[in-house]
Amino acid sequence: MTTPSPVNILLVDDQPENLVALEAILGDLGVNLVKSTSGKEALRCLLQDDFALILLDVQMPQMDGFEVATLIRQRPRSQDTPIIFLTAFSSSEQFMFKGYALGAVDYLIKPIAPNVLLSKVAIFIELFKKTEALRQKTETLQQQAAQLEAINTELQTSEERFRLLSTCSPLGVFVTDTEGRCVYTNPRFQVICGRGPELAPAAPAVPESESASGAVPGQSWLDSVHPDDLAAARSTWAAYLQTGQDYVQEFRLRPRGEIERWASVRSARMVSEQKNFLGYVGTVEDITERKRAEAANAQVIREQAARQEAETANRMKDDFIAVLSHELRTPLNSILGWANLLQAGKLDSQKVEYAIDTIERNALAQKQLIEDILDVSQIVRGKLQLHRLPVNLVAVAQTALETVRPAATAKAIALTTNFHDYDRLEVTGDALRLQQVIWNLLTNAVKFTPEQGRVDVHLSVVTRLPKETLSADPCPENSPEDGGPENGSRAPAYAQLRITDTGLGIAADFLPHIFDRFRQADSSITRSQGGLGLGLAIVHHLVEQHQGCVWAESDGLNQGAAFTVALPLAQSTSPQPPSALDRLPNEPPTRALRGLPILIVEDDTDTRDFLAFLLQTQGAVVTTTASAEEGLRLVDSVQPAVLLCDISMPDMDGYTLIRKIRNQLPAPQANIPAIAITAHARLSDQAQALSNGFQSHLPKPIEAETLVRTILQVTNSVHDLSRPGQN
Template sequence: MEAEILKTDEPLVITRTPQRVKILLVDDQPENLLSAEAVLDSLGQEIVRANSGREALRHLLTDDFAVILLDVMMPEMDGFETAALIRQRERSRATPIIFLTALGRSEEHVFRGYDVGAVDYLTKPIVPEILRSKVAVFVELARKSALIEAHADLLQKKNVELEQVISQLRRAEDEITLLNRHLQSRVEELIAVNRELDSFSYTVSHDLRAPLIRIEGFSRALLENYGDKVDEHGKIYLERVRSASQRMCQLVDDLLNFSRVGRMDMHPERVDFCEIARSVATEIQTRDPERQAAFVIPDHVMATGDGALLRIVLVNLLENAWKFTRRREDAGILFGITQHDGELTYFVKDNGAGFDPALAHKLFRPFERLHSASEFEGTGIGLATVERIIKRHGGRIWAEGSVNNGATFYFTLGGG
């Protein structure tokens, strides 16, 4: 299908070229013009007539033609002179010219015609079929030329647009490269800062632990060795000192663990989560044999991860479940596996105190507690430690629950 360039507000597209091109007939005899027009009418093109060479030149000032049929013998300006002037103009220099003459095909006239740029030389009387077929060739050539020109214009425009896009992409790429360098620099700075913070936390916690142990030890020694020399108020004060130092030691231990899990090397392996869960549950029950709670743990739930770190996860989650179900006579704690959005998901569920869902976003923040110390002991570090371990495994953790209706902690392990 032939095409032309259309200029619109939208990107340029190819559509049909004009179905009609112009053919110029030049002859000083009106009957010859009518005769030629009748022969060419079936081509369906626009026929333009000129009675002289001068009139033909005037048409060429404003219009382009697929082909010019030019009579040789005309008064004032013959066909050869007209053709020479046509060829002098840049716009019509390549327009095909077919000479029509009644002078015959003498070599002199034929050579002169070709010399001034004719593409063919026909003698009168003209055979209609021959004239029509020759003109049809140049009509089709003009239409194909228009198509090529249209494609060339479109290609040129698209090339300009492409160069602009490439230039924009290069600028964007340079900006992205610069931003990436800046981002990488910031990431390296943050990594260094985090390492310094972890190191600082570990050092401070480690250095605090020794004096706290001594405080707790000496207060206990005072009570045991000099209790008969201290009145009741003094004993109460010493017990408070011991209790506070023990709580502080626990906090320091939790901080050390929190820092340690971010520094430990990872050693991924296939682990039996159920075996770990049963071991942790046994330890918990051994420490408090008077408590009654039903642990439900399935068989052979496998996972891939660092066994030591995953044990810390279950220790924290199962100890929390044990702690928050202490007021339930029918306490139940369930460890299991499920699917969440097509992802393998582990969970620890209990029927204990639960929590306010509106405060769920605080659960994994260090030192955040949703229950008072008088209700349930704790430092607020355990769940933050769990989240850090889960993230190191490429997973995520979240919780669901409500007040007095228990809680369920879900977690994934990335590819594990």
């Protein structure tokens, strides 16, 4: 039932006491009295509510009653609202006519008799109530008439609608009885399932014995299911008939004489208003195009992911190239700058020493960069090889630590270790590569730790490793199959080296990528630390090659970091041959090559002059040439004790030269000891040099001590290293 509208009376008078008097007179009528002290306020009230009557004072400041009435009549919503003018100043017919002309229903002179005002207002209240009641009744009748017309229209068109829906539906529709036997299908169903119209009414029922055993009754849509999907279709449909839950499945169809298609089958129970179960209604939708689109979209997504991955890799490589350029040019600037100053000869002895130290330090930095790049190149191509021997990890760690200690001392960084707890922790691996791993981690710790910080190096033996790490999988447990103890007689043990620092730390979002190649936490031009960002990638690969694992931990930026390396301990405790580090000869004495004739074949003038000067300071008698052809002639004529030969030379390379010496010259020239001096520093290059006839292979840049030691070794003069009186 509609709630009656409230009866509102608007009282407009600029004198508050008059409004109070009107409210006292009309208060018993049971209506809502809205008071307003100005014409503008009255107009605002009319915007919010409808009023049964307006009592309007004529004489008001700013806007008098006639002006207010004029504006009231201009609004459609209030143009028929009754207005009674109230005035205490003029009863002339001219004002009364003006009021009536504006649509006033009465014109009362103050003071107003209460009984007169009450009677007049009551009439308009009653009239408003009757008008509202009539309006509401009319609206109700109109609504009922519209509803009745809609119902009749719906009843008249329901059958036509069903026919059109069934005939024109883009979905196939089927209806079954309570036993699941099909009793109706629409034309679209027959098209999708490839069933002729003559088969539309129903598929034949299965024998009672088969139905009783739980078999699925024959269904027209099941008859069209692809043979590979038929078993699943029958199973899910049988389960649906038993449970009655909504059925949604997708299957391949193979209608008669048509290509394979996809269909989505849906079904639900039909229940009458009286809650009686009537059967099942279902739809069959051809989703072949959607499946094709999904397959195409999946292919696009895969291609986009591959393209994005390639773009990311290219961007990372571009950033790496930019960093590489910076890292190579920066030390080169110092090298060339101080070299020019030395050449000018204007430096005092102290500055000369400083310049030489600077040039050496930056040249070593460039050498390290190049070695990192070559290592990564071999890692990418799977060519990095290890010389596996028993190695004392304690000695390797101590050597790496002593190499880094000067840099730590320069920054007043405290280095603490517990190496004294162990005399020997033996692992199987490449001593030089393991030293490279530890050196890289220690160098990073010192580089990223501010002055007066702290770096702790902790060695220990553990039998259990973390199941999960932040950046690498846990190490595999040793087992009899992979060389571990048999029958569980001995638990696998690991040498664990943990390096912690109080440095810059690692952001949480970068921590999972800390060992990626070509990835740096900051590759911008404003980065505060140098380096190519390859060291940790090399560390990760080398540790994996040693069947170990490495992981990083950090609580975030400025919270320090910890890197842990775990390597399986060697199982055997029997005496082992000395490691590669143990076999390195001591520093050779000065003038160790006194009187030794040496031939240098090198096309680069600077390198040739450097080698000649270096060997002459050691007492050697040096002959040089830039041509391999000339070198072949000099070997025959000069008969040097050893040959130093470059590999990459024009006209004839070093490999060809050594083959000609071995095959064309007579003894003893054909047996001259030869050392390959080359910028090709890979293990494969070393193997190629040895296989072609060289006795040794030294990659550039060449250290003086290494060169002298190698010459003595290949000339069977290693015993001279300890012979006194050679200087």
